[in-house]
Amino acid sequence: MEQRSHTFSLNARNALLDESLKSALGNVKEGFIAKRAEAVRLVPEWERMRSDAKALKNHVLENLDHYLLAYEESVERSGGHVHWASTSADAAATVVDICRDAGARIVTKGKSMVGEEADLNGALEAAGMEAVETDLGEYIIQLAEEGPSHIIAPAIHKTKEQVSDLFHEHHAKYGLSERLTDRRALVNEARTVLREKFRSADVGITGANFLIAETGQHVLVTNEGNGDLTSNLPRVQIVIVGIEKVVPTLEDASCLLRLLARSATGQHFSNYTSLMSGPRRTGDLDGPDAFHVVLVDNHRTDMLGGALREMLRCFRCGACMNHCPVYGAVGGHSYGWVYPGPMGSVITPAMIGLENARELPHACTLNGRCGEVCPMSIPLPSLLREHRRETFERKLQSPAARYGLGLWAAIAKRPALYRLLTRLGVSVLARAGSSKGRFRRLPFAGAWTRGRDMPVPQGSSTFMSLYRQQRRTGTGQGGAGSSS
């Protein structure tokens, strides 16, 4: 996938001017946030389940090599093949090779974010195969030649009218002549066209939500059933998955499944949760003849050894982006690569390099909601701060920002000087703006005053001077300064 993370500010500015995007993103708040809150409220055991899940994933990560080897052994026992891909390019090449060996012409795909990391569609098409996304959202953006803007609702940025236009343009070759405007008619149209693809596909590729080391099964969760049609109908089945998705046993998978659907869509359970392993068994009437799984690293092992290890607990529910005010305003494409929102701002720099994504850790108000709703208790705000620290350390910001921060740090480390300067600043501002009560423009604060006015300070007191004054006179309430 093309990287545009280095121009985040520009992407975001353009996104804010896009009226249909604004209308489409309005659906996030009404849909995901309210439904998740209700789903969580109905489970009194929620917090205990969260801490179980955190402990479970930490244990897996501490023994990742052992569990991957156990999983490999189990897959081979059921007649499947395991491939290891240390880079996203290796992953794409491995998948293309398997498809070529199978003589594939049409390849159906279930939604896979790891597939997006590897730009699998591009690689398959370059090898002369037709790759067809079958998740409705992925199918829509494939027609639009765009990447996903949300990890579980890839076409969330599209309005119904835009979908209607896309089908009108691309489905003429399947005999669609009229313009469909009804939502149900659009879903039916996609169902009809994709049904033919399912039936004629030679290879089916999906991601996996979990890998079970004990049994060699992978768990695939969908609501549409497209993942199961992709897995069950073609001759060859391929699963492409990140190495962090392995869990020890079936019971560990169900522990995580209880958190996944509720956090993602607010369902208590997704419609289709399938546990699959290997090719068809002797006597089976259906199922693939061959089964392959591609285990992808793509910088995950770097994260394992550093401050970002906690990020490997992420199971891609999307709750963090649903609750992020920045994501809600600028949408997923502004982030410029596969993963948007808070989890994307943590992962993207790790995968494509902080120097190519240095603005992402700053696309955050540090309001903390992402960390609060994360079912895997990943401290996303701290991990973003970690990236910010490294950005400063590696001198990746503009010199103005760097010197500005350096200057601020030098002053902030000297409390007396800091107090003197803030008092000075406040009284200058108070005097300069006393007649109007607000500033429409301020030097060095253009970013603030472009969108709103800056109120003029009332009097020349700072927080610290008021605090001290109240301590002296005893008018403050409670707190460390109260004398009782």
Add this chain to the structure above:
Amino acid sequence: MSNSRRTMLERIAHGLADTRDSSSRVAIGDRPQEVSARLSGAGRHTLPRLDKDTTAQLIRNMESVQMSVVRLQRMTEVPQAVAFWLESEGVDGTVSVAPALADLDWSGAEELTWRSGAATGDEVASVTPCLAAVAETGSVALASGDRTPATLNFLPENHVVVVRSADIVGHMEDVFTRLRDLPELPRALNLVTGPSRTADIEQTIEIGAHGPRRMHVLIVAGD
């Protein structure tokens, strides 16, 4: 990409070197006791509390995801109940029955055209048994096999699932116990919780994305 395998395992070991205590820093392939114990332990995590009446909970959960439920006394009533439901839904055509249920008297059901086997895509409905039904989630657990082809769960527009009362379990974990008791791990275990749906156009739910548009459950009390 056998090189990748070695590279990745080395990188993992390297990444964990700082945090692994020396006792578990063992050669790759040499599985630590803690890991072996965990793999064979089937230890359960926190489970959500169940209602006293799990059958009522199952039915409530199924109905909340648009599965219709009917209760029968005997297995012999199944063919007629299938025919009746299809007629009430205005569905007419061939029904694919899982071989596991082919012994029932399908020819005795009026106006029902049926065949037995995997899905062809041309049938209007399928009828399948299940390994279990889960009260906690309202799911049916469908295990694939030579008498229960998995395509029946996904290709037809209408899907009827026969649940025996004795196969109603509380939690997902109870399904796993049954799964481990099978002579061979089935290729697919599909936990299905309502007809296929999508919310990919403007976050509004539409039923019948790729899989069945309608699901009907027959809970059978006796043999």
